[in-house]
Amino acid sequence: MVGRNTKLKVAVLMGGVSSERDVSLSSGKQILDALDRSKYDVFGVDVGTTSNRSAVSLPGAEQEVEAVVAARESVLNTHKLLPLDCLLDSRFRPDVAVIALHGRYGEDGTIQGLLELFDIPYTGSGVLASALAMDKVMAKKVMAADGIPVPRSVDFTCHDSGWDRGWVACRAARLGYPVIVKPSRQGSTIGMTKVVDPGVLEEAIEKARKYDNRILVEEFLEGIELTVSVLGNDAPIALPVIEIVPAKGFYDYEAKYTPGATEEIVPARIPPEITSEAQRLAIAAHTSLGCSGMSRTDIVYVHGCRENVSESHHHHELYVLEVNTIPGMTPTSLLPRAAEAAGISFSRLLDMLIEFALEGGRR
Numbered sequence: 001m002v003g004r005n006t007k008l009k010v011a012v013l014m015g016g017v018s019s020e021r022d023v024s025l026s027s028g029k030q031i032l033d034a035l036d037r038s039k040y041d042v043f044g045v046d047v048g049t050t051s052n053r054s055a056v057s058l059p060g061a062e063q064e065v066e067a068v069v070a071a072r073e074s075v076l077n078t079h080k081l082l083p084l085d086c087l088l089d090s091r092f093r094p095d096v097a098v099i100a101l102h103g104r105y106g107e108d109g110t111i112q113g114l115l116e117l118f119d120i121p122y123t124g125s126g127v128l129a130s131a132l133a134m135d136k137v138m139a140k141k142v143m144a145a146d147g148i149p150v151p152r153s154v155d156f157t158c159h160d161s162g163w164d165r166g167w168v169a170c171r172a173a174r175l176g177y178p179v180i181v182k183p184s185r186q187g188s189t190i191g192m193t194k195v196v197d198p199g200v201l202e203e204a205i206e207k208a209r210k211y212d213n214r215i216l217v218e219e220f221l222e223g224i225e226l227t228v229s230v231l232g233n234d235a236p237i238a239l240p241v242i243e244i245v246p247a248k249g250f251y252d253y254e255a256k257y258t259p260g261a262t263e264e265i266v267p268a269r270i271p272p273e274i275t276s277e278a279q280r281l282a283i284a285a286h287t288s289l290g291c292s293g294m295s296r297t298d299i300v301y302v303h304g305c306r307e308n309v310s311e312s313h314h315h316h317e318l319y320v321l322e323v324n325t326i327p328g329m330t331p332t333s334l335l336p337r338a339a340e341a342a343g344i345s346f347s348r349l350l351d352m353l354i355e356f357a358l359e360g361g362r363r
Helices: 021-034 066-078 084-088 110-118 127-134 136-145 165-175 198-208 253-257 272-288 334-341 346-360
Strands: 008-014 040-046 096-099 153-157 179-183 193-195 214-219 224-232 242-246 262-265 293-301 318-324
Touching: 008 021, 021 040, 021 346, 040 084, 096 110, 096 346, 110 127, 127 136, 127 318, 136 214, 136 272, 136 318, 153 165, 165 198, 165 214, 179 198, 193 198, 198 214, 224 272, 224 334, 224 346, 242 334, 272 293, 272 318, 293 334, 293 346, 334 346
Parallel strands: 008 040, 008 096
Antiparallel strands: 153 214, 179 193, 179 214, 224 242, 224 293, 242 262, 293 318
């Protein structure tokens, strides 16, 4: 038990080996810099390294973003990051782990399961919720079963021998172009393509399968892009709704992490009843997947109906695109922006996430 006058020992887990390693290091740097040293004894851990192994990342984004690279270099140069196996050393065993990992092995329940075995409380969702939210295909199926509106889609697995090109092309045509092609278990829009011309569908699938053999082809719904962050365990609350307006018109990796490349408007310029419904849906999605601590749900607000939107969609205006259980904490990230709009400083936000972790204990 931590005494009242004893600082909590906090390990910030970052880096890892996923395609989003650089983004994770950027998030980790912001967290290391913002944690209140009067309350916490803080150290960083690069989950991609052990005492006898260096990090070897999975394929990353096809383009580098200067701000992300700069943050990566800064954290590696200014903070001595410890290897993952330090958590087994009694000198370093933390009272709580702040997870700043993104992508595979960090956001998919893997590190959460490891921390459960070590009996170390951690921020964010547990094993099952993390795994579900990371798998876009499974998350959509669970949310749809709970009555949460999601875009129509088709999913399939690419084997070594390829995939059924005719069947996929036919199903994509039924959805109607444009469609979005993305790997099921990947984040930061890495490997994602907006396909307008059926002739480049296979090229988009080949790009996505570099990151995952499970592929999602989803109808593209034209509308206002919204994101709603949720905080809490048993009684989650929704933060102010943010409207996302990428300068290039498409919210890709570059638009996400380049300062100034995307306008983030808070509160969103939508009617009050749509704001309330977006917040309700975000809490419903958080609850449906069994999330805890925090989540960020991406939603599209559709004006009118397109010809290729099925009849079953006509009565909906909002559709949930996906749920993120470990939202980014970079300078351009949306959860800190929403918290700020609600009057919650970044330092206080981190305090709250740690409190939720300790409240949750073992999941």
